[in-house]
Amino acid sequence: MAIDPSLLEALKLRREEALIGGGIDRIEKRHEKGLLSARERLTAFFDGGNFIEFGMHAHHSCINFGLEKRKMPGDGVVCATGYVDGRPVAAFAQDFTVGGGAVGAIHAKKICDLLDFAIKAGMPVVGINDSGGARIQEGIEALSGYGQIFFRNVLASGVIPQISIIAGPCAGGAAYSPALTDFIIMTRKNSNMFICGPDVIRAATGQSASLDQFASADAHAQISGNIHLIAEDDQHAMDLAKKLLDYLPSNNLGDPPHKMNDNIPLTEDLGMNEIIPADPKSPLDMQKVIDRLMDPGSWFEIQPDYAQNMLTGFAKLEGLVIGIIANQPMVKAGCIDIDASDKAARFIRVCNIYSIPILSLVDVPGFMPGLAQERGGIIRHGAKMLFAWASGTVPKITLICRKAYGGAYLAMCPSDLGADFVFAWPTAEIAVMGAQGAMKVLYKKELEEAEDPAVLEQELRKAYSEKFASPYQAASNGMITDVINPAASRSTLALAFRGIMGKSESRPPKKHGNIPL
Amino acid sequence: MEHLRITVEGKAYDVIVETIDSNSSATAPVAVRSAAPAAAPAPAPAPKPVAAGSGDAPSPLAGIVQAIDAAVGSIVTEGDLVITLEAMKMYTPINAPMSGTITAIHVKVGDAVEEGQILYTIG
Numbered sequence: 001m002a003i004d005p006s007l008l009e010a011l012k013l014r015r016e017e018a019l020i021g022g023g024i025d026r027i028e029k030r031h032e033k034g035l036l037s038a039r040e041r042l043t044a045f046f047d048g049g050n051f052i053e054f055g056m057h058a059h060h061s062c063i064n065f066g067l068e069k070r071k072m073p074g075d076g077v078v079c080a081t082g083y084v085d086g087r088p089v090a091a092f093a094q095d096f097t098v099g100g101g102a103v104g105a106i107h108a109k110k111i112c113d114l115l116d117f118a119i120k121a122g123m124p125v126v127g128i129n130d131s132g133g134a135r136i137q138e139g140i141e142a143l144s145g146y147g148q149i150f151f152r153n154v155l156a157s158g159v160i161p162q163i164s165i166i167a168g169p170c171a172g173g174a175a176y177s178p179a180l181t182d183f184i185i186m187t188r189k190n191s192n193m194f195i196c197g198p199d200v201i202r203a204a205t206g207q208s209a210s211l212d213q214f215a216s217a218d219a220h221a222q223i224s225g226n227i228h229l230i231a232e233d234d235q236h237a238m239d240l241a242k243k244l245l246d247y248l249p250s251n252n253l254g255d256p257p258h259k260m261n262d263n264i265p266l267t268e269d270l271g272m273n274e275i276i277p278a279d280p281k282s283p284l285d286m287q288k289v290i291d292r293l294m295d296p297g298s299w300f301e302i303q304p305d306y307a308q309n310m311l312t313g314f315a316k317l318e319g320l321v322i323g324i325i326a327n328q329p330m331v332k333a334g335c336i337d338i339d340a341s342d343k344a345a346r347f348i349r350v351c352n353i354y355s356i357p358i359l360s361l362v363d364v365p366g367f368m369p370g371l372a373q374e375r376g377g378i379i380r381h382g383a384k385m386l387f388a389w390a391s392g393t394v395p396k397i398t399l400i401c402r403k404a405y406g407g408a409y410l411a412m413c414p415s416d417l418g419a420d421f422v423f424a425w426p427t428a429e430i431a432v433m434g435a436q437g438a439m440k441v442l443y444k445k446e447l448e449e450a451e452d453p454a455v456l457e458q459e460l461r462k463a464y465s466e467k468f469a470s471p472y473q474a475a476s477n478g479m480i481t482d483v484i485n486p487a488a489s490r491s492t493l494a495l496a497f498r499g500i501m502g503k504s505e506s507r508p509p510k511k512h513g514n515i516p517l
Numbered sequence: 518m519e520h521l522r523i524t525v526e527g528k529a530y531d532v533i534v535e536t537i538d539s540n541s542s543a544t545a546p547v548a549v550r551s552a553a554p555a556a557a558p559a560p561a562p563a564p565k566p567v568a569a570g571s572g573d574a575p576s577p578l579a580g581i582v583q584a585i586d587a588a589v590g591s592i593v594t595e596g597d598l599v600i601t602l603e604a605m606k607m608y609t610p611i612n613a614p615m616s617g618t619i620t621a622i623h624v625k626v627g628d629a630v631e632e633g634q635i636l637y638t639i640g
Contacts, residue, residue, distance in 0.1 A: 281608050332578045333607035365605040370579065370632065403607075434606055 018056045018073045022097025030097070035190060036234040038078045038095035041128050041167070045091055045238040046082030054079040054117070055110045060138070062104060067137045072099050075106040076131075079114040081123070084245050087257075090118040093128035096168055100132030103174065107135070108145025115152040122251035124161040126241050129178060130168030130191075146173045153180035158353050161248045165237045166191045166217075166227070182350060183302070184227040185240050186217040193220060193227075221305040225339060228302050243300060247314040247321050249354050256321035256356050264318050264494045268487040276401075276427060276486060280469075283329035284363055284402055286311055290324060293317070293490050299324075303343055309333075310340035312347035314356070318494040320501075323351035326361035327412065329402075336408050337368035338381040344411075345384035345515075348392055357395035357497055360419070362412040363402040365434070382411055383516045389417040391513055395500040397493060400424040400471065400480075406432055414479060420503065421481045421496045423489070424471035430479075431468035435461045438468075572639030574614055580604025582628045582636075591619045593639065600624070600636050615639055 019039065021027065027037045036044065043049040058075045062068065076098040081090045092111050094101040111127070118125045134142035156162055157180060164178035166186040170193040178184050178193070186193065192215035201207050213219060220227040231237035249256045275288050290299050290311070298316035309332040313324055325344050327334040336344075351358045367373070367382055389396065389411075398412065398419040409430065413419045424430070431438075439447065443460050450456040467473060471483045484492050522531055580602035587599045593613040600611040600622075620640035624630055 281603065281606060283607055283609065329607055330610065333580075333605040333609050335578070335605055365607055368578065369605075372632075436606070 014057060017071075021073050021095050022099075026097035033190060034233060035167075037097060038093035038101075038128070038130070041093045041234055041238060042078060042080055042082070042091055044235055045084070045126065045241065046080070046089070047084060047086065051080035051082035051091070054081070054114055058106050058110055060104050060106050060135075062135070062138045062141075064139070065137045070099070072104075074098065075104060075110065076101050076135075077107045077110050079110045081114075081117070081121075084242050085257075087245070087250055088121065088123045089126065089245065090114050090121075090123055091126040091128065094131040094168075096130045096132070099135065101130050101168070102132045102135035103142055103145050104135035104138040105141040105145050108142070108149055112145075112148050112152050115149070115156055118160055119152075119156050122160060122253065124163065124245060124248065124250060125156065126163045126165065127177070127181070128165045128167055128237075129170045129174065131174055132169060133172055133174055143173070146177070149177050150180060153177055157182070158252060160251045161245070161354065163241050163244055165231070165241060166193050167234055167237055171195075171197065179226065183229070183244055184220075185229045185231050185237050186220060186227045187231045187233060187237050188217045189233075192216060218305075221303070223306075225303065225306040225343065230305070247300060247356070252353055252355070254355075256354060258320050259316075260319040260498070264491060264498065266488075266491045268485070269490055270487050272486045272489060276425070280402065280427070280429070283334070285330050286326045286328045286334075286361060286363065286401075287330075289361060289401065290315065290326060293493065294324075295319070302347060307337070307339035307343045309335060309337065310344050311361075312343055317359075317490075317497060320494070320497055321356055322497065323347060323356045323358045324361065325358060325412070327364040329363050329365075332368065334364050334403070335366060335368040336364060336382060336385075336411055337373055338376050338378055341378070341381040341385050341411070345381075345388040348385070348388035352388070352392040352394050355394055357397070357501065358392070358413075359493065359497075360396065360398040360413045362398060362400040362404050362409065364405065364408040364412060365403045366405050366408045367411075380516045382407065385411040386417065387513065387515045389413045391507060391515075392418065393503075393505040393507065395420055395497060395503050397421045397496055397500070398423070399489065399493065400428040400430060401486075402427050402429060404428060404430045405434060416479075418505075420500050422479065423492060423496075424475070424480050424483050425486045425489075426471065426483060427486075428471035428474075428483070429469040430471060430474040435464045435469070438464055572615055572617055572620070573635045574599065574611055574637050574639070576602065576611065576630045576632055576634045576636050578602070578604050578609065579632050580609065580630060582624050582626050582630060583608060585622060585624075585626060587619050587622070587637075589619055589622055593617065593619060602630065611636055613639060 030037060042051055056074055060072055060075050077092055077094050079092040081088060092114055115125060162181035164181045164184045168191055172195060175193050175195060192211050194215035198209055201209050217230045221230050229240050231240050247256060269292055272292050276284055294315040294317055299313060301313035303312055309328050311326040311328050315322055315324055325348060367378060396413055396419045415422050439457055439460055447453045447457055471480060474480050475483055520533055583603040584601040587593060594616045595613055597613045598610050599613050602609045602611060617639040619637055621638040624636050
């Protein structure tokens with residue numbers, strides 16, 4: 001007794017119909033624009049192009065406005081699990097060739113089911129967004145679908161890594177699902193993301209604005225800070241998502257994919273000393289410091305175009321995955337401003353969720369002064385960094401390279417905020433404020449009464465600088481683990497991280513803290 | 518009252534803008550199609566995300582101009598140091614945002630500059 005061949009034939013036909021999505025014509029039109037189809041994107045993403053599809057035969061049940069006569073294979077979204085670098089990962093890709101990738105009730109249910117599955121199985125989720133928005137014919141059912149996806153994005157947040165790829169339109173409420181995830185990658189062309197489009201903006205406010213100004217990958221990467229990485233095309237977007245997974249654990253209970261070297265060489269890197277300018281006013285290029293400290297080619301900067309006075313990203317140190325928060329004195333003197341605070345605080349929390357140890361590289365003259373900063377709430381935003389450091393329980397190591405002044409120093413994780421090791425270069429200046437400002441407070445009266453205030457100020461300033469513009473006062477108070485030769489930084493940090501990986505620290509039980517948002 | 522010329526999609530409009538307060542009777546601003554449109558209106562400075570074509574180098578923060586390493590007519594390539602500011606006891610390099618010829622330098626050594634102020638222009 002063999003299976004009835006007509007059953008297999010019927011299955012084959014149904015599969016063929018589903019696999020073609022919105023049809024060959026529409027897929028070819030995409031190819032002309034340099035775009036991949038939904039299934040081609042998943043093929044490019046998963047190891048060997050293989051994946052198990054969920055809900056291939058799903059279909060909408062809408063009978064409004066003639067929709068009952070329209071076939072929508074897979075209801076406009078392909079959901080699947082497969083492997084990336086040998087580890088299980090879930091992914092969905094909205095299919096723009098099927099009804100413009102619009103979200104209806106079944107489409108949303110497929111995404112929700114995949115998210116539920118990924119949470120249960122403890123695997124990362126990658127969502128490829130390419131959708132015209134809500135399927136209007138389904139009315140409030142479509143809206144409800146979005147709400148259910150948002151709810152699950154929040155349930156999954158902090159449990160499994162969620163990566164969103166914006167590879168087409170992502171407008172209105174649809175933009176809030178990516179916004180709830182850990183990382184957003186956007187393709188440079190052919191994609192946009194916004195809440196209200198140019199027409200709505202013009203009608204409501206009279207302002208004339210183009211999509212390029214507020215909805216493009218560049219606008220989000222440089223100005224709004226809504227996205228983390230820009231991809232040149234679809235394939236590059238898949239590669240970036242895979243690269244992110246190379247630094248992340250599968251879930252919050254696992255460890256990142258460390259590939260630790262057996263030996264840590266204690267050789268000195270004399271080149272490090274060469275890149276430190278002798279003049280304390282000349283900026284140190286922190287990108288060069290990171291390049292020298294980390295395993296070659298492992299520095300993966302996150303949000304490289306946003307708030308460039310603060311560097312955030314992943315790297316590997318003798319094979320150990322770490323997160324880096326660093327001031328960049330080449331931009332805005334390395335001052336911490338509102339955007340830099342938000343960028344750093346968010347990244348610290350990502351590292352804490354996923355058990356990624358953090359290195360803080362400090363060269364900061366202070367918080368950014370200015371009316372716009374004060375009125376914009378720098379107090380509230382800067383406090384996010386303090387909150388993130390103090391509530392973070394992963395290993396935290398701070399290296400004070402040069403300037404470490406006032407509140408900005410505290411915002412870069414000294415021992416008071418829970419650093420497990422604090423190293424300083426001999427060039428470190430750790431003080432509550434700079435010499436010039438301190439003179440005006442400490443010696444206001446003496447300077448006013450002096451016969452030659454300039455000479456006196458010069459002398460007093462020299463004495464102040466000798467006392468505070470060095471790491472030794474902080475070191476003598478026990479605030480610093482050790483003052484080290486910059487050339488020995490890489491091996492010192494590698495050994496310190498290796499030694500603290502077994503750290504276990506807890507916080508008082510609570511629903512959650514009240515981070516100043 | 519201010520007399521402005523505004524170019525929208527290639528059409529020049531002469532506009533009279535009047536500052537009014539809540540007490541005075543509001544006069545609707547009058548838009549008059551310019552009789553003789555200004556010849557080749559200069560493109561408006563592009564906003565930051567599409568700044569690739571704009572050669573204006575704005576100051577990233579408030580500070581003092583410490584050094585100017587180029588002059589009008591200098592040919593620069595993207596990333597070249599043009600101006601150094603001193604702010605927060607630090608030197609901040611203002612590198613060329615694009616390659617080209619420096620057509621104007623709007624500041625001199627010792628000037629105090631505001632955040633966003635255009636320091637030089639590359640043509």
